[in-house]
Amino acid sequence: MKNAELKSRKDAATPRGVGVMCDFYAARAENAELWDVEGRRFIDFAAGIAVCNTGHRHPKILAAIRDQLDHFTHTAYQIVPYASYVELAEKINARAPGDYPKKTAFFTTGAEAVENAIKIARAATGRPGVIAFTGGFHGRTMMGMALTGKVAPYKIGFGPFPSDVFHAPFPNPLHGVTTADSLKAIEFLFKADIDPKRVAAIIFEPVQGEGGFYPAPAEFVRALRKLCNEHGILLIADEVQTGFARTGKLFAMNHYDVVPDLMTMAKSLAGGMPLSGVVGRADLMDAAAPGGLGGTYAGNPLAVAAAHAVLDIIDEEKLCERATLLGDRVKAKLIALQSDVPQIADVRGPGGMVAVEFCKAGGTEPDADFTKRVQTRALERGLLLLVCGVYSNVVRFLFPLTIQDAVFDEAMTILEEVIKDSVAVAA
Numbered sequence: 019m020k021n022a023e024l025k026s027r028k029d030a031a032t033p034r035g036v037g038v039m040c041d042f043y044a045a046r047a048e049n050a051e052l053w054d055v056e057g058r059r060f061i062d063f064a065a066g067i068a069v070c071n072t073g074h075r076h077p078k079i080l081a082a083i084r085d086q087l088d089h090f091t092h093t094a095y096q097i098v099p100y101a102s103y104v105e106l107a108e109k110i111n112a113r114a115p116g117d118y119p120k121k122t123a124f125f126t127t128g129a130e131a132v133e134n135a136i137k138i139a140r141a142a143t144g145r146p147g148v149i150a151f152t153g154g155f156h157g158r159t160m161m162g163m164a165l166t167g168k169v170a171p172y173k174i175g176f177g178p179f180p181s182d183v184f185h186a187p188f189p190n191p192l193h194g195v196t197t198a199d200s201l202k203a204i205e206f207l208f209k210a211d212i213d214p215k216r217v218a219a220i221i222f223e224p225v226q227g228e229g230g231f232y233p234a235p236a237e238f239v240r241a242l243r244k245l246c247n248e249h250g251i252l253l254i255a256d257e258v259q260t261g262f263a264r265t266g267k268l269f270a271m272n273h274y275d276v277v278p279d280l281m282t283m284a285k286s287l288a289g290g291m292p293l294s295g296v297v298g299r300a301d302l303m304d305a306a307a308p309g310g311l312g313g314t315y316a317g318n319p320l321a322v323a324a325a326h327a328v329l330d331i332i333d334e335e336k337l338c339e340r341a342t343l344l345g346d347r348v349k350a351k352l353i354a355l356q357s358d359v360p361q362i363a364d365v366r367g368p369g370g371m372v373a374v375e376f377c378k379a380g381g382t383e384p385d386a387d388f389t390k391r392v393q394t395r396a397l398e399r400g401l402l403l404l405v406c407g408v409y410s411n412v413v414r415f416l417f418p419l420t421i422q423d424a425v426f427d428e429a430m431t432i433l434e435e436v437i438k439d440s441v442a443v444a445a
């Protein structure tokens with residue numbers, strides 16, 4: 019089967035709303051490499067959008083799934099429960115930030131985890147309001163879209179969205195938004211839009227993912243915690259993209275000296291199997307009545323088996339340390355390039371959650387064309403890179419943390435060359 023033939027069949031059989039970045043079709047993948055149906059090899063710095071921190075087809079994950087296949091594949095946890103779900107909840111409770119009793123519920127997608135975190139916050143507080151941030155991304159369900167602070171392409175044509183959702187600007191020093199500006203905007207929301215006594219939760223990403231890999235400043239997170247404490251609001255950290263060793267810690271919230279009340283997780287939790295979860299204070303997690311949380315596939319046994327293997331691999335292969343080591347190498351490479359590439363406006367991100375932001379030479383005006391050129395040229399050279407940011411001018415690096423050194427070095431060489439080539443074209 020050829021890529022071109024598959025593309026025309028895709029165009030005829032599937033809607034354009036399911037936008038597809040690549041024009042080649044996957045045949046197989048191994049750790050940080052994948053091959054298309056015509057046998058072409060790619061280095062995968064997308065990792066299924068931050069899902070394969072443990073690489074494609076990690077032998078331990080495959081073994082765990084195979085073992086589970088030999089026992090049962092689905093009972094619906096809410097009908098016939100299984101020990102592995104409970105054991106995974108115990109492990110997450112023990113490892114999530116917060117020195118208080120915790121409970122975890124599992125779901126299937128990141129958006130579902132977000133939906134359920136909001137449901138739990140509303141049930142626990144009896145309040146309707148939610149505050150989210152510009153540039154934030156929380157999924158494609160109705161509440162996910164309402165919370166998302168990026169219009170195109172996520173919200174176009176899909177409204178109206180659930181009410182009582184408000185946005186404040188996320189701190190973004192490069193583009194002139196300070197922590198003080200953000201906090202002032204929240205205080206203003208309390209004056210202009212919603213009484214803080216009606217706000218159930220503030221939801222934020224410790225590092226904005228789709229929005230451009232902007233880390234939340236420590237003083238901002240501390241101030242959010244204080245604000246929540248003052249007004250009886252719950253703080254929800256959406257760790258769907260930041261979780262499972264990507265930032266150099268198991269969770270990005272481990273970098274902060276404050277803890278959230280609820281935390282969402284998904285993506286690399288189960289190394290390629292669909293699994294998400296909400297962990298939080300036990301008293302809050304118990305607010306929803308029996309039957310109010312869950313779903314037919316929520317906590318699927320194959321995905322849960324994979325998640326147990328993921329946690330072991332993160333420990334055994336010291337993936338938090340490796341995230342930082344590799345992230346530092348990407349950053350050093352980009353910073354070294356900065357003198358020759360005036361479009362490199364910023365290089366940032368904790369651990370391996372690294373991104374480079376491209377702006378018009380020497381300034382802060384986003385340069386989406388330059389960014390696209392880097393991405394396209396990298397793909398031509400066999401390196402899969404993802405773009406993000408409200409202005410689509412950020413390249414994010416989501417290499418599997420298990421990537422072999424030789425493959426990583428090869429990717430760094432391609433990256434350097436395509437960035438330099440793109441400067442030559444821009445000149």
Ligand SMILES: Cc1ncc(COP(=O)(O)O)c(C=O)c1O
Pocket residue numbers: 067127128129130132155156157158223227228256257258259284285
């Ligand atoms: C922070 C964050 N929340 C929620 C989601 C939605 O996850 P999913 O696409 O699995 O529904 C994403 C997906 O990118 C995300 O990055």
